[in-house]
Amino acid sequence: MTPETNSVTAPAITPPQRVLLGPGPSDVSARVLAAMSAPTIGHLDPEYLKIMDETRSMIQAVYSTKNEMTMATSGTGSAGMEMCVVNLIEPGDEMIVGVNGVFGTRMRDVAERSGATVHSVEADWGQIIQPDAVAEALKQHPSTKVVGIVHAETSTGAHQPLVEISEMVHAAGALLLVDAVTSIAGVELLVDEWNIDAVYSGTQKCLSCPPGLAPVSFSQAALDVMDKRQSKVQSWYLDIFMLRNYWGGDRVYHHTAPINMTYALHEALRIVLEEGLEARVARHTLHHRALRAGLEAMGLSYVPEHSLTTLNAVRVPEGVDDAVVRKRLLSEYGIEIGAGLGPFKGKAWRIGLMGHSSTRRNVLLILAALESLLAEQGAAFTRGAALAGASDVYAPA
Numbered sequence: 001m002t003p004e005t006n007s008v009t010a011p012a013i014t015p016p017q018r019v020l021l022g023p024g025p026s027d028v029s030a031r032v033l034a035a036m037s038a039p040t041i042g043h044l045d046p047e048y049l050k051i052m053d054e055t056r057s058m059i060q061a062v063y064s065t066k067n068e069m070t071m072a073t074s075g076t077g078s079a080g081m082e083m084c085v086v087n088l089i090e091p092g093d094e095m096i097v098g099v100n101g102v103f104g105t106r107m108r109d110v111a112e113r114s115g116a117t118v119h120s121v122e123a124d125w126g127q128i129i130q131p132d133a134v135a136e137a138l139k140q141h142p143s144t145k146v147v148g149i150v151h152a153e154t155s156t157g158a159h160q161p162l163v164e165i166s167e168m169v170h171a172a173g174a175l176l177l178v179d180a181v182t183s184i185a186g187v188e189l190l191v192d193e194w195n196i197d198a199v200y201s202g203t204q205k206c207l208s209c210p211p212g213l214a215p216v217s218f219s220q221a222a223l224d225v226m227d228k229r230q231s232k233v234q235s236w237y238l239d240i241f242m243l244r245n246y247w248g249g250d251r252v253y254h255h256t257a258p259i260n261m262t263y264a265l266h267e268a269l270r271i272v273l274e275e276g277l278e279a280r281v282a283r284h285t286l287h288h289r290a291l292r293a294g295l296e297a298m299g300l301s302y303v304p305e306h307s308l309t310t311l312n313a314v315r316v317p318e319g320v321d322d323a324v325v326r327k328r329l330l331s332e333y334g335i336e337i338g339a340g341l342g343p344f345k346g347k348a349w350r351i352g353l354m355g356h357s358s359t360r361r362n363v364l365l366i367l368a369a370l371e372s373l374l375a376e377q378g379a380a381f382t383r384g385a386a387l388a389g390a391s392d393v394y395a396p397a
């Protein structure tokens with residue numbers, strides 16, 4: 001090796017141990033990291049195909065669906081969004097999208113790029129999409145093919161109810177597409193019972209797996225619509241018709257599956273199902289309640305009226321420097337939280353309690369750290385009230 005070559009060699013990476021309490025990724029358990037380091041085998045190896053089949057069954061369980069067309073898309077949550085939209089939409093189709101934050105805005109963009117004529121149903125950031133507004137849009141645009149909506153709007157913390165909207169969408173003869181990136185394995189999500197036709201998520205939020213795969217699922221009604229397409233799906237990589245032959249019976253090579261990511265997701269799903277979906281949702285609810293009691297005791301107010309349990313968006317108190325607090329949380333405590341986006345830039349914090357990160361230890365840690373930093377910044381509140389508020393939730397008198 002020449003000295004020149006040597007001089008560009010980088011040292012081995014040494015990422016620090018963080019406490020991930022932002023909008024994702026969340027903390028990944030040692031079991032999942034260990035699974036990732038198992039030997040890489042071929043993507044058509046019978047042993048790998050078995051792992052894929054098990055992964056698919058476990059995704060079905062976590063989505064509470066029997067949909068056969070359920071799989072993990074290669075790519076992050078946004079790839080799942082794109083996969084759902086490009087397979088359902090043909091140029092000229094009409095689509096209604098609920099827009100009340102970053103991810104509804106992104107879905108609208110993807111739909112427009114796919115050639116859809118998009119009708120937005122908007123709500124202020126932090127608010128949910130009102131069923132009446134969806135009903136009105138369906139009335140105005142009766143040939144709407146797909147209605148897309150975000151179940152858990154991670155940019156604002158809003159928790160969108162879906163049941164009533166689903167009934168309206170189906171009564172109008174359209175399909176319901178749901179972004180479940182921050183709800184899967186964290187809040188209740190019943191794909192079959194709620195009649196969701198297409199759903200996508202990511203691995204790095206409440207599944208507590210590194211980012212890299214996007215579990216998706218399609219109902220028979222959605223597949224029937226796709227079977228009637230006149231035009232080819234615009235994306236070769238995300239074309240369900242070809243991928244069906246790999247995830248389905250024929251195992252035809254399409255693209256090389258991210259083998260070790262599948263190991264990670266397999267282990268993450270095992271952990272979710274060992275805990276049980278109901279117990280997991282209850283755990284997220286408990287730690288959210290404790291965090292909320294603590295934050296409110298320090299005078300912090302929530303952005304959304306209907307808050308997710310997995311993502312807590314709170315306003316930065318008057319006179320407190322948003323960036324300084326986040327920077328010191330990271331450098332002095334090793335804690336990552338999220339900044340506000342869009343209209344909430346510099347004005348809100350997004351504290352995630354997702355999957356492996358949703359623990360009593362983390363709730364008490366972030367409250368203690370925030371209390372100390374906010375006091376230094378001169379915020380007025382009663383010292384000790386935050387931890388007392390959280391403790392009362394854990395051990396009611």
Ligand SMILES: *Cc1c(COP(=O)(O)O)cnc(C)c1O
Pocket residue numbers: 024076077078079081103150152153154155179180181182202211
């Ligand atoms: C994180 C997120 C996405 C995008 O996922 P990536 O993994 O970042 O591509 C989409 N929708 C919602 C609601 C999210 O929280």
